[in-house]
Amino acid sequence: MRLPGTRYQEHGWEQVRKLLGQCSLAAFARIDPMLLLEPGRDAGLTEYVDAVAELLGRRGSLGAAPGNSYGDTAHELALTLVYELQARPADWAALCSAVASEHARISAFWAAPGGDAPLRKKFNDLYAVLRDKVDSDNYQAACGRPCSPNRIYAYRMLDTAYGEVARLFASWREHRGQVGAILGRTLDAEPIEARQLRSIAGCRPEWIMRWSETLEAFGGAPGPLHTRSKRFASLKDNPGKIGAMLREIGEYEALSSNQDRDWLQDASDAGAWLDDYWRVLGESESGSTPGPDQILEAQQEELDLADAGEELPAPPAEPLTLLDASLAERVSLPPRYLEMAAAAQERGSWAMRMMAEESLPVRLAVYLKLLGPFDDSYPSDWLDPATGELPTMQQFALLDGVSLPTLRKRRDAAIAKLGASAGVSAAGMEEENRWT
Incomplete structure (x- = not known):
């Protein structure tokens, strides 16, 4: 447990x-x-x-x-x-x-x-x-x-009781009388409950109570809920409390069912990613491809030039279209969302230039994929006022006037283009973003 x-x-x-x-x-x-x-x-x-x-x-x-x-x-x-x-x-x-x-x-x-x-x-x-x-x-x-320690003991008793009920259900033919008493009916064929019981979360509290009740007749000693002991006094005749505790055990069991194996896999993936990272840096030193640090340096140079008064290429004009009332209601966003989000883009940024041909919803969908629904770098005008996060893919699809699969395809193509421009494969970039 x-x-x-x-x-x-x-x-x-x-x-x-x-x-x-x-x-x-x-x-x-x-x-x-x-x-x-x-x-x-x-x-x-x-x-x-x-x-x-x-x-x-x-x-x-x-x-x-x-x-x-x-x-x-x-x-x-x-x-x-x-x-x-x-x-x-x-x-x-x-x-x-x-x-x-x-x-x-x-x-x-x-x-x-x-x-x-x-x-x-x-x-x-x-x-x-x-x-x-x-x-x-x-x-x-x-x-x-x-x-309390006694409550931990009660959790363990219920987990043990579920194990016994599951064992009896699995061999119901050999324990037909006791299983019938637990289910409250005479058994002429395999009970459907025996096939449906897959985890402690699916165990009904009345089965635990009847299992305890049947132990004296079928096992020779009273069950834990039918002794004079006060240890389980709060559970006796309280199916609601038993059910809540069974569900809690089952929910955490489902939550932790990977038993940390995913983290071990992630550790292995992290090692492989670092090996690939150093390989890319090594290639960048020989001049074959620009490494991540060189890309950052180039971006910093652009900022320095901008501070010195150098002219940068002007960003493509965004259509400042107001959302009509019906669309604004469907996407649950302000009518001026597209206009304000477009104005909030960083002028002359490398990412914006690489995605110049893409619509604004596609660009924001790329950020949603790579950085998640919220990041400290996002301008407030990009965020949905109702959630404080980027809009969902469904909202972006409605804003772009395309289906959700089409938006995903355009987003993935933009990510691949960014990856290729940075000198790494799209797959490598996606792996990198898993760890940033």
Whole structure:
């Protein structure tokens, strides 16, 4: 399960838990466990953290195992949680209290045969609570809304419940009675819900509630929403809240479904683009093509000449056509938009000269493609007053009196012309603009 800001809620937690359990037992082979029995003393915490941090660095293959789908390893997550424990002495005090209670019942239980099992369980419980505290804090920071550790636990329960419902639906023949009880009808054929359930976002809250209700009859123990525990009290008989939490998990799951693979691809593309950039610069030094820096220098020379009073070629006159009332209403732009946008163009600019034969909507469509709907360099008269951004391609097409595909074709041709004039291919220019 992935939620904003969380790092410990995925299947990799099992590797983190095993790593912390092993290193905790090994740490107490070095230090005196009696330190845990002394009330109000934090020396044991410092020694424990130092010992575990050192031991974690020696757990090669187990530590290198994936801890989550964000790329964190089990070692990184475990080490972060150990240092987090050092910042939360109250959690360490709770562990000491649990060990003291067990010691009062069975003196030095950790030294008895099999005594490492109850000691390890206490550390497992410690870190299970701590991970939800850490993730709930990070969730609040990411989303800006309250989230308790118990709510994180409830998210995880619902995610697990969805997994069980999906498993039952997938093997409905073997679980015909329970699936029928969950759906609220007798099954004579494969239920359409079994084919439609593709993600947690499509899971209905009543299915979760009925699944919990059927567990005692089909599994031998009450479901999480049908016990006397108060942990899920806010979800019992509250399908609206369950549905909202299921949707939130599903929406973030869809949002992050690429699991950062797109960023890895972008990193590779960036390396390839830089290689191509240096190749172009190398060719420019030999005089074969003008490099990007030389183009900028030429533009600066034009500005210097303009400041010195040199005459520059006059820009082509733009037709100062007022939009008729019906067209202005269709495009949702002021009637004088074309006149004002044309007047706001930078006189004598290189880009304007290269696109002199294109209509104003085509030129602005080029900027929309290369720089996006808003850039600090855009004159205010280019922007749609309603959005504060450039008009859309549909608006430009209406302004130019052409279809949207035709406008796209003319825009792409203008971009190719700009690219060719700069000494790079149109494809190379598009790639460059992805990273600027």
